[in-house]
Amino acid sequence: MSGITRLPLLSALQSPADVRQIPGSQLPTLAAEIRQAIIETVATNGGHLAPSLGVVELTVALLRVFDPRVDRIIWDVGHQAYAYKLLTGRWPRFPSLRKLGGLSGFPRPDESPFDHFGVGHSSTSISAALGMAVARDLAGKPHKVVAIIGDGSMTAGLAYEGLNQAGGLGKDLIVILNDNEMSISRNVGALSSFLSRKLSKRWVQRFKREVEAIMRQVPVIGDDLAEYARRTEDSLKSFFTPGMLFEAFRFSYIGPISGHDLRMLEEVFAQAATLEGPILVHVLTQKGKGYAPAESNPTYFHGVGCFEPETGMAHKLARCELPSYTEVFGSTLCQLAAADPRIVAITAAMPEGTGLTEFARRFPERFFDVGICEQHAVTFAAGLASQGLRPVVAIYSTFLQRSYDQIVHDVCLQRLPVVFCLDRAGLVGEDGPTHHGVFDLAYLRHIPNLTLMAPRNEPELQRMLATALSLETPVAVRYPRGVGSGDALLSEPTPVPVGVGELLRPGRDALVIAIGSRVLPALAAATCLAEEDGLEVAVFDARYVKPLPTTQILELVAAHRHILVAEEGCLMGGFGSAVLELLADANLLSGRTVRRLGVPDRFIEHGTQDELRHALGLTKSGLMAALRALVA
Numbered sequence: 001m002s003g004i005t006r007l008p009l010l011s012a013l014q015s016p017a018d019v020r021q022i023p024g025s026q027l028p029t030l031a032a033e034i035r036q037a038i039i040e041t042v043a044t045n046g047g048h049l050a051p052s053l054g055v056v057e058l059t060v061a062l063l064r065v066f067d068p069r070v071d072r073i074i075w076d077v078g079h080q081a082y083a084y085k086l087l088t089g090r091w092p093r094f095p096s097l098r099k100l101g102g103l104s105g106f107p108r109p110d111e112s113p114f115d116h117f118g119v120g121h122s123s124t125s126i127s128a129a130l131g132m133a134v135a136r137d138l139a140g141k142p143h144k145v146v147a148i149i150g151d152g153s154m155t156a157g158l159a160y161e162g163l164n165q166a167g168g169l170g171k172d173l174i175v176i177l178n179d180n181e182m183s184i185s186r187n188v189g190a191l192s193s194f195l196s197r198k199l200s201k202r203w204v205q206r207f208k209r210e211v212e213a214i215m216r217q218v219p220v221i222g223d224d225l226a227e228y229a230r231r232t233e234d235s236l237k238s239f240f241t242p243g244m245l246f247e248a249f250r251f252s253y254i255g256p257i258s259g260h261d262l263r264m265l266e267e268v269f270a271q272a273a274t275l276e277g278p279i280l281v282h283v284l285t286q287k288g289k290g291y292a293p294a295e296s297n298p299t300y301f302h303g304v305g306c307f308e309p310e311t312g313m314a315h316k317l318a319r320c321e322l323p324s325y326t327e328v329f330g331s332t333l334c335q336l337a338a339a340d341p342r343i344v345a346i347t348a349a350m351p352e353g354t355g356l357t358e359f360a361r362r363f364p365e366r367f368f369d370v371g372i373c374e375q376h377a378v379t380f381a382a383g384l385a386s387q388g389l390r391p392v393v394a395i396y397s398t399f400l401q402r403s404y405d406q407i408v409h410d411v412c413l414q415r416l417p418v419v420f421c422l423d424r425a426g427l428v429g430e431d432g433p434t435h436h437g438v439f440d441l442a443y444l445r446h447i448p449n450l451t452l453m454a455p456r457n458e459p460e461l462q463r464m465l466a467t468a469l470s471l472e473t474p475v476a477v478r479y480p481r482g483v484g485s486g487d488a489l490l491s492e493p494t495p496v497p498v499g500v501g502e503l504l505r506p507g508r509d510a511l512v513i514a515i516g517s518r519v520l521p522a523l524a525a526a527t528c529l530a531e532e533d534g535l536e537v538a539v540f541d542a543r544y545v546k547p548l549p550t551t552q553i554l555e556l557v558a559a560h561r562h563i564l565v566a567e568e569g570c571l572m573g574g575f576g577s578a579v580l581e582l583l584a585d586a587n588l589l590s591g592r593t594v595r596r597l598g599v600p601d602r603f604i605e606h607g608t609q610d611e612l613r614h615a616l617g618l619t620k621s622g623l624m625a626a627l628r629a630l631v632a
């Protein structure tokens with residue numbers, strides 16, 4: 001296994017069934033080898049470290065009890081499935097994890113027959129598993145179906161929709177709750193403290209004391225009753241622990257058990273496999289288990305770039321001096337919020353990822369982490385806005401997909417001034433197709449009342465945020481993952497006039513109409529073409545996808561024969577489509593060549609952002625080639 005220190009037990013595995021043949025005494029060594037492989041690979045490639053380290057024993061035990069050649073194993077989110085990949089025949093390819101053409105960072109049925117369901121967004125496992133259990137029963141087959149879901153993913157309503165139907169149908173189904181008390185950050189909400197064993201223990205003890213005291217007061221048989229209450233501690237516990245919740249959904253509840261005790265896990269899973277109906281096994285794990293830096297900072301090591309494995313320090317090459325778009329968003333929002341007490345911020349379980357940590361620290365009463373509930377986040381924001389507040393909903397572009405109906409009905413139909421800040425818009429890189437934020441322009445631009453914009457650089461993001469908060473209507477701003485141009489930030493960002501773009505460079509030979517992250521590469525391409533080919537290419541930054549800067553575009557197009565439209569989003573229905581519609585409606589298409597660059601009608605795999613942009617012709621050189629072809 002190149003790049004990974006020799007791992008004798010792991011590298012002897014030919015099939016997942018071999019995991020069962022390993023003597024129990026050697027299992028701790030196997031677990032250590034798995035951790036070593038994961039740490040070394042993620043240190044080089046980046047990835048989801050802490051979640052995967054936390055479920056090593058759970059995964060080994062799963063594969064000693066269940067057989068993925070026949071049984072169905074469904075991971076939730078799938079960011080914790082590295083051990084599963086190693087144990088299901090993928091250890092030789094593991095060093096290619098998240099690299100272009102290499103193993104995906106998430107379960108993918110097209111990658112392995114042992115990945116039974118494709119995943120990346122959270123809280124789908126129970127619903128998918130239930131579907132598989134129903135299909136199994138209709139086919140009269142006997143295999144087991146097992147879903148593994150984290151306590152963070154249990155904050156989404158979808159998980160309860162699955163539990164509800166599963167309990168109603170009473171199908172044989174095992175749900176393993178991987179409870180580490182963490183989402184990416186600490187888990188939030190009433191449910192998380194209900195699941196927390198600390199609270200439930202305290203409750204149980206208090207309840208026991210009170211019951212004993214009451215029973216002792218019953219004349220004659222009081223002492224016997226108190227003794228009975230002591231003996232029935234287990235059932236009391238299950239009454240006041242999460243068992244109560246799951247039993248209400250008609251699941252049999254087992255647990256909580258230690259998620260790092262291999263023998264216990266194996267025994268309990270084996271027992272669960274013999275039971276009928278829906279079963280929930282509550283497993284307590286530690287995020288980052290076995291790697292001190294990740295144990296002490298599980299949030300940082302949830303998803304991490306390259307680092308030195310000995311120390312956990314970020315790799316020198318991976319450190320960057322420029323602020324990311326996320327950081328610019330976070331600091332600018334704090335700036336604006338300091339002056340406007342109506343501004344409140346909402347995240348769906350991603351305060352760090354969306355840059356809201358500083359806001360949460362400075363304005364704790366105006367900050368809301370709602371858990372992994374993008375739909376709820378949007379309707380909650382609509383409620384806040386309806387009462388005069390100015391909610392800013394910061395969600396990754398890909399996760400906002402979940403909230404489409406809420407955006408349409410709860411925000412835009414009612415013209416409520418909610419500001420959507422869509423981070424990680426465009427190609428996100430190594431997380432791949434489940435995480436690319438390429439659909440947002442298309443799924444937002446047709447919604448009435450919504451203003452939609454995308455900045456070309458960091459100061460423009462600042463100005464767009466100021467614009468968004470100055471409007472009395474719904475607004476969305478989308479910006480890419482990573483750093484921008486490094487342009488100086490503004491101390492007092494002023495709004496950008498609505499529906500007005502900016503001609504950044506004149507030129508008579510061709511016109512590029514670009515949006516967001518593709519504007520600066522277009523400008524660079526135009527500069528190079530002037531130097532290398534003597535071509536004069538005009539570059540227009542549209543800034544707004546809606547309202548389109550119609551007058552400016554029509555004037556510019558009228559003066560050009562060759563037009564290239566560039567965006568980092570899907571071509572179907574996106575920005576380029578908007579420009580084409582405008583030109584067709586204005587009868588400006590005939591006699592002109594118009595080409596669009598963007599993301600074609602297929603899912604884009606994982607790789608670095610640069611690799612993917614290059615493959616799609618979205619880099620400076622891709623734009624130059626497209627322009628040369630256009631004018632040739």
Ligand SMILES: Cc1ncc(C[n+]2csc(CCOP(=O)(O)OP(=O)(O)O)c2C)c(N)n1
Binds near residue numbers: 080121151152
């Ligand atoms: C719909 C959706 N929103 C947000 C995310 C981003 N995300 C990935 S993992 C995660 C936390 C999951 O917590 P949990 O299920 O407890 O798993 P753990 O990482 O703690 O093992 C979040 C918020 C996502 N994958 N899907």
